[in-house]
Amino acid sequence: xxxxxxxxxxxxxxxxxxxxxxxxxxxxxxxxxxxxxxxxxxxxxxxxxxxxxxxxxxxxxxxxxxxxxxxxxxxxxxxxxxxxxxxxxxxxxxxxxxxxxxxxxxxxxxxxxxxxxxxxxxxxxxxxxxxxxxxxxxxxxxxxxxxxxxxxxxxxxxxxxxxxxxxxxxxxxxxxxxxxxxxxxxxxxxxxxxxxxxxxxxxxxxxxxxxxxxxxxxxxxxxxxxxxxxxxxxxxxxxxxxxxxxxxxxxxxxxxxxxxxxxxxxxxxxxxxxxxxxxxxxxxxxxxxxxxxxxxxxxxxxxxxxxxxxxxxxxxxxxxxxxxxxxxxxxxxxxxxxxxxxxxxxxxxxxxxxxxxxxxxxxxxxxxxxxxxxxxxxxxxxxxxxxxxxxxxxxxxxxxxxxxxxxxxxxxxxxxxxxxxxxxxxxx
Ligand SMILES: NC(=O)c1ccc[n+]([C@@H]2O[C@H](COP(=O)([O-])OP(=O)(O)OC[C@H]3O[C@@H](n4cnc5c(N)ncnc54)[C@H](OP(=O)(O)O)[C@@H]3O)[C@@H](O)[C@H]2O)c1
Numbered sequence: 001x002x003x004x005x006x007x008x009x010x011x012x013x014x015x016x017x018x019x020x021x022x023x024x025x026x027x028x029x030x031x032x033x034x035x036x037x038x039x040x041x042x043x044x045x046x047x048x049x050x051x052x053x054x055x056x057x058x059x060x061x062x063x064x065x066x067x068x069x070x071x072x073x074x075x076x077x078x079x080x081x082x083x084x085x086x087x088x089x090x091x092x093x094x095x096x097x098x099x100x101x102x103x104x105x106x107x108x109x110x111x112x113x114x115x116x117x118x119x120x121x122x123x124x125x126x127x128x129x130x131x132x133x134x135x136x137x138x139x140x141x142x143x144x145x146x147x148x149x150x151x152x153x154x155x156x157x158x159x160x161x162x163x164x165x166x167x168x169x170x171x172x173x174x175x176x177x178x179x180x181x182x183x184x185x186x187x188x189x190x191x192x193x194x195x196x197x198x199x200x201x202x203x204x205x206x207x208x209x210x211x212x213x214x215x216x217x218x219x220x221x222x223x224x225x226x227x228x229x230x231x232x233x234x235x236x237x238x239x240x241x242x243x244x245x246x247x248x249x250x251x252x253x254x255x256x257x258x259x260x261x262x263x264x265x266x267x268x269x270x271x272x273x274x275x276x277x278x279x280x281x282x283x284x285x286x287x288x289x290x291x292x293x294x295x296x297x298x299x300x301x302x303x304x305x306x307x308x309x310x311x312x313x314x315x316x317x318x319x320x321x322x323x324x325x326x327x328x329x330x331x332x333x334x335x336x337x338x339x340x341x342x343x344x345x346x347x348x349x350x351x352x353x354x355x356x357x358x359x360x361x362x363x364x365x366x367x368x369x370x371x372x373x374x375x376x377x378x379x380x381x382x383x384x385x386x387x388x389x390x391x392x393x394x395x396x397x398x399x400x401x402x403x404x405x406x407x408x409x410x411x412x413x414x415x416x417x418x419x420x421x422x423x424x425x426x427x428x
Contacts, residue, residue, distance in 0.1 A: 003038040006320040009069040009100075010044045011091055012081035013053060013062075016105055016132070017044070019305030020079065020312050021055040027313070037320050043069045070095040077319050079312060080104040089113055096120045096128065101319035101328070105132030105312055111206035111222040114213065118331050127328045129315035134207045135160050135284045137307025138300040139314070144214045144288075145331070152291040153215040157425065158252040160207045162282035162302045163191045163198035164230050168248055168267075169280045171238050178231060190282050200229035201250065204265045208252040211286070212263045216256040218337035220263055226342040228266040237352060237420045240391050241269045244350075244378070247277040248422065260338035262345050269350055269424045343400040348377065348426055350393050352419035353409065357388035361414045365390060368412060372405040373397075393424065 008024075010017055024031075024039050032038045044057050045066035063069065070078055070091050078095040080102060082088050088109050095102050097120065104110070110117070110133050121128035131141045135158070144153070159165050163185055170181035182199065185191035197203045205225040212220040230250050241248050246269035254263045270277045275297045279285040284302025289295055301307035322328050355361050362381070369376050369392075378393040394402070402421070409415050 001036070003032040003036050004324060005040055006037050006076050006316075006323075007040050007042040007074055008316060009072060009075035009078045009095075010041055010081065011066050011069060011078065011088075012083070013044050013046050013055070013057070014081065015305040016308045016312065017079075017081040018053060018055050019309035020081070021057070023306065023309045023313055031317060035317060035321060037317070037324070039316065039320070043072060043075060045069045066091050067094065070098060070100065073098075075100060076323060077101045077103060077316055079316060080106060081312070082106070083108065085109055085112060089117070092117055092128070093120050096124045096126055099124055099126060101127040101129070101323055103127075103129045103312055103315040103319055105130065105308055107133040107203070107206045107210060111209040114210065114221070115219050115334065118334065121328070122330050125328055127319040127322055129319055129329070130210070131315050132308045132311040134210050135286055135298070135300075136302040136304060137310050138284060138286065138298050138302060139311065140211070140286050140298055141214055142314075143298065144211075145329070148288070148290055148293065151293050153288060154256065154291055155289040156211055156215055156252070156254045156286060157276060157289075158208070158211065158284070158286040159249055159276060159279050160211075160252050160284050160286065160302060161198055161201075161204045161250060162284055163195065164201075164204070164250040165279065165284070166190050166282040167199070168230060168233070168238075168250065171233070171235055172242065172247060173280075175235055175239075177235055178233060199231050201227045201265045204250060204252055208254055208263050208265050211252065212254040212256075212261060213334065214331065215254060215288075216261055216337065217332060218256075218261055218335045220261060220337070220339070224263060224339045226264040226266070230267050232420055233267050233422075234420060236389075237350070237422060240352070241350065241422070242272075244269075244393065245272050246270060246424065247272055249276060249279070251276070251425065253425075256337070260340040262340040264342060264345070267422055269422050271425070274425070343403070344398065346396050346398050348394055348396050348424035349402050350391070350420070350422040350424055351406070353390045353392070353415050354417040354419060355388050355390050356414050356416060357385050358414070361388075361390070364412055364414050365392075365409065368408045369394070369405055372401050372408065374401050374405050396426070
């Protein structure tokens with residue numbers, strides 16, 4: 001029997017879209033043998049049709065009119081790889097209303113207006129798949145949605161931003177400063193010229209919102225995610241962390257229990273023997289703690305044209321197969337959870353204080369911790385004279401108490417500067 005032809009309409013042919021066209025060409029026969037479906041990238045919309053592209057596309061395929069692609073009745077599956085909110089949102093809503101399955105890699109869109117899009121897909125009875133939106137090539141959304149559908153995910157820890165992981169790896173292994181490591185990341189093409197979205201944690205926060213939505217079946221948007229970046233992390237923090245048996249990572253942490261859902265992104269000290277501590281360079285990994293399955297870790301390339309295109313293509317095949325079977329894979333009814341504010345969450349903390357070098361400093365500092373009910377687990381004094389510094393690790397404390405402690409420390413005349421505050425990842 002001849003394979004069924006599935007006509008794909010691609011919106012955007014940049015890094016990921018271009019790699020997708022190549023991958024479909026390479027894999028077309030194998031996919032047809034395996035699935036009985038032959039993929040045809042029938043229309044491709046771009047902003048500038050005159051631009052030189054790595055992939056050859058005929059004039060009957062290439063267009064600057066994205067709306068014509070989502071309105072084309074012969075298209076079965078629309079793949080959105082433009083990025084940003086508009087016009088991606090409008091194009092996806094139109095495609096869904098036209099009864100087409102949609103695949104997207106657009107984390108910004110899903111983390112901000114995902115609810116509206118999932119509802120539209122549900123209403124139209126078609127797929128809206130987005131494996132590539134979080135952790136690029138790593139299969140994460142499908143394992144969460146399908147393989148773990150019968151389990152209860154309790155906590156997810158993730159390294160989902162390759163740029164910051166590269167920077168922190170250089171700072172850890174070569175003693176580079178943040179700015180030196182960032183410059184190297186920019187030279188190698190791992191960081192954008194304006195690195196804000198990556199280094200200040202906004203990219204990871206958008207991904208965290210999507211992860212929490214899928215893992216806990218509740219609606220979480222980017223604005224619900226507490227977010228701190230890595231630009232304040234110093235080589236001294238990293239060296240201390242290492243001496244104490246930790247590695248510093250920019251972590252996504254998503255947790256759910258009877259009190260609600262907590263989703264945060266911040267630099268954290270991860271025990272050196274934790275599997276996430278071994279995730280180096282620009283790699284990503286997501287560590288899942290399930291009630292029945294226990295600990296799982298998914299590891300791989302979180303960005304890049306080909307790895308991301310691999311995830312997109314998996315979704316295209318899934319959407320096409322569902323379409324032929326007359327089914328679709330929705331997220332189900334997304335509940336509304338109470339979002340827990342950072343102030344009520346608990347952690348162990350690492351704090352670095354620049355202090356004056358004179359008797360009585362330790363007692364004054366310890367007194368502030370005691371007054372706020374934060375108990376000190378470990379304390380070290382470093383340097384002398386102008387370089388005197390106190391490094392403290394606390395027992396588990398509530399963020400509100402820790403922030404009050406910091407405010408009081410800033411008022412102490414023996415403290416010159418309150419430096420980094422890093423949260424220490426423990427068992428929960
Ligand atoms: N790059 C990655 O590693 C990666 C990883 C995971 C997820 N993603 C996501 O994948 C998506 C695409 O990323 P990318 O890196 O491939 O972006 P990109 O290289 O900037 O490509 C964007 C494409 O969209 C086209 N475009 C822009 N506005 C358009 C419009 N109004 N109508 C039609 N086409 C339009 C551009 O056309 P021209 O070519 O004519 O300029 C270009 O081909 C984003 O949502 C991104 O967050 C990317």
